[in-house]
Amino acid sequence: MRKKLLINLAMVLVIPGFLFTVSCAKKTIRADTSLTQQAEDEAAAEKAKQAIEEQRLQEETERKATARNMFLNEDIFFEFDSAVLLAEAQAILKKKAEWLINNPDVTATVEGHCDERGTNEYNLALGDRRAASAKTFLMDLGISGSRLTYISYGEERPVDPGHNEEAWAKNRRGHLTIN
Amino acid sequence: MKKCYIKTICLIIILSFVVGTGICRGGYDYIDITHPFLRKIPIAIPVFKKIYSGDAAERLSKTASDLLSESLEFTGYFKILDREAFLVDMQTVTSLANVNFHNWTSIGAELLVTGGVLIEGNQVEMELRLYDTFKEKLLVGKRYKGLIKNQRKIVRRFCSEIVFILTGDKGFFNSEIAFVSKSSGNKEIYICEFDGYNPRQITHLKSITLSPAWSSDGKWLAYTSYAKGNPDLYIKHLRQKRGAVISKKGINITPAWVPNKFALAATLSFSGDPEIYLLTGTGKVINRLTKKRGIDLSPSWSPDGKHMAFVSKRPGTPQVYIKNISSGAVRRLTFQGRYNTQPSWSPKGDKVAYAGMGNGRNNIFVIGIDGQGPIQLTHDQGDNEAPSWSPDGSLIVFSSTREGPSRIYVMTAYGTDQRRLLALEGEQTEPDWSPGMVNN
Structure with missing residues (x-):
């Protein structure tokens, strides 16, 4: 009786553990792919952001240059x-x-x-x-x-x-x- | 330089001879001072006689007699008679002292200049005489000796004698004219002799340099230059490395030396407004001469230094005013036109010449200091600006665009005999005639 209890206990501990492991493993794999995806997305976003920033900077520079030129050239x-x-x-x-x-x-x-x-x-x-x-x-x-x-x-x-x-x-x- | 100058003087030995006792300028009005250019006196100037023949004497007798003709013609007083019409060849006469006056009166000559030229080595001896042909009288005779290369000086000394006998004034034969020329690509100050001969560049500032003004001893020149960026006032000795620069904030312009003093008036705007100040020759401010808000500039002194003509915008347009220095009283001189600038007080003290604008063009006018006139001297020939009187008051030098680019011209004080003085590359502007005795 005592032996059966121990086995049951073990089952209770191991199976969910096993189950957990399986699910964990599965989850990890899934997470890996999503991470890559995310990195790519982030990189793209960053790139886009940089492009926007660059454009903004360029526009800013142009705007400044225009303002400067206007200051200098408009008599x-x-x-x-x-x-x-x-x-x-x-x-x-x-x-x-x-x-x-x-x-x-x-x-x-x-x-x-x-x-x-x-x-x-x-x-x-x-x-x-x-x-x-x-x-x-x-x-x-x-x-x-x-x-x-x-x-x-x-x-x-x-x-x-x-x-x-x-x-x-x-x-x-x-x-x-x-x- | 100074040594050389003294040497020149020593070499020109002047001997007066046989000037009749009866020579009295007042006795015969050769030149009517009130209308000096109305009738030009016919004068005969035959080629000078060479005492000993030789190529050098041959050349010099011609160049010296031609120079004498040109110099006398420049005054506007004379009509130089054509040598082709002469009845006598001076080279064949036996004695210069014996003149058959009938030969000269019959061709219409009222005056006659004869000359004899003797050359020995690098020295020349010239014997020059002026006769009144109708009175059959010697008016003045001189013998000069000097270096051949100084023949111009000798001829001009005798011109001074001639003009002195006829007008009572030595004239301008030792004077020079300072002006601005862009020949080098930049506006720089140049100086030439009164007739435009020997122009030479005085400043090499490679900037914009303007408004030269002679001191009344002819030793100093003041002008404005942008050489250091700002329009600063330069006061420079012409022969020595002495001088000062006035470099106050704003403009430092239009210098005018006080007659017979080492001081000058100039326009400075450091107060925030262009005003005229009296300065020492070393550039220190003595006091302020104009006190009205708005543009005041271009001082010009009366010959006695007691009055100053200047330009002021106080009536709303630029006009010429006169300030009595001791009383401080200021009165407006010009009322005709809406733009009258560049006053120049005549050496005799009775008139002011200025540039007046009408229909967008500047022309030279002369007005009495009592306001009489004004008389317009230039008409319908481009822009005519910057009048300046010859030291004897008989001529006015000015700039004109009548032939395109601005050049320097001369006319009589009555506006007759207008002619170009010289033409260098680029524009020439802002002439200033020196006092009577420079460089002699």
Whole structure:
């Protein structure tokens, strides 16, 4: 009787154990395949994520470059014998100020230029006024004066060498450069 | 350089001879000072006589007499008579001192210059005389001796004598003109003689260099240059390595030397506004001369240094103003037009020349300091800018685009006899005429 009990006990312990083992083994195999699958999925996801990230970075770089180029290339224009900032010039300067806020390490120079019609000396002073008014406007938008210098080139550096209103309009400009 | 200069002076020995006692400038108005260019005086300048024949003397007698003709013609006072019409060949006359005046009056000459040339080694001796042919009188006669290569100097000394006898002023024959030229690819300062002869590059800054201004002793030149990035003011001695650079924040431009002082006015914008300051010759600020907000620039001194003309935008457009330095009073001089800049005070003190814009073009105007006028001197020929008076006040040098690129031109103070002074490669701008005695 006692012997039968022991066998029964053994059966109780072994069979589920066996069963467990079997199921375990089976489960392990299944788990292995799913792990591989998962790794592959994860790798793909990672790759996709990286691609997205890369694209994002590239877009970011492009966006930054565009913003930088806009900052550098988008000139403001003036009327003849005037250093008054027109509405369009103010809008452009606001974008430039935004860029300067987003790029706090940058220091910039404001250049003042004139068309050829006035006389050389007066144009040096007018260019000085133009650059100074653009600088003051940027400072009013929160850019520290210590980040901005300005210089007048008078009529000495035209972008368009023509002798007509079209050329003059292009040459009466304020231009920003990064130091 | 200085040694060489003294040597030149010593070599040119001037001997006056037989100047009649009756020579009195006031006695006969050869040149009407109020309308000096209205009637040009017919003058005969035959080729100088070679005292001993020889190739060198042959050449020199021709070049020296031609130079004398050109130099006198440059003044605008004379009509140089054609040598083809002359009745006498100077080479055949026995004595230079005996002139048959009828030979000259009959071809319409009112004045006659005769010359004799003697060459010995590298030395030349020139005997030059000016006659009034109608009065049959010697007006001035001089004998000069010097190196052959200094023949220009000799001829010009005698030109000064001629002009002095006729006008009471020594003229501009020892003067020079500074200007800006882009011949090298960059704007640099150049200097040439009054007639455009011997242009030479003075600065080699390879940048943008502008607005040369002579000191009244002719020894210093001030100008603006971007050589160090910013438009700075340079004050340089022309023969010695001395000078100063004013490099304040903003523009440092439009220098103008105070007559007979080692000081200058210039426009500086370090205060945040272009204003005119008085500076020492070493570049230290003495005081501020303009006080109005807005552009003030381009000072030009009256000959006595008591007044300063300048440009101000205080009425809304650039106009010429005059400031009395001792009282501080400022008055507006120009009222015609909406853009009047570049004032240049005449050496006689009674007028200011300036560039005025009309229909988008700049032209040269002259206005009395009492506001009388203004008279327009250039018309319908490109842009005409940057007037500057000859030291005797008889001529005005300026820049013009009448033939395309900007070049340097000269005209009489009344706008007659406009001609190009020189043409170098690239543009030439901003001429400034030196005081009377430079380089002699």
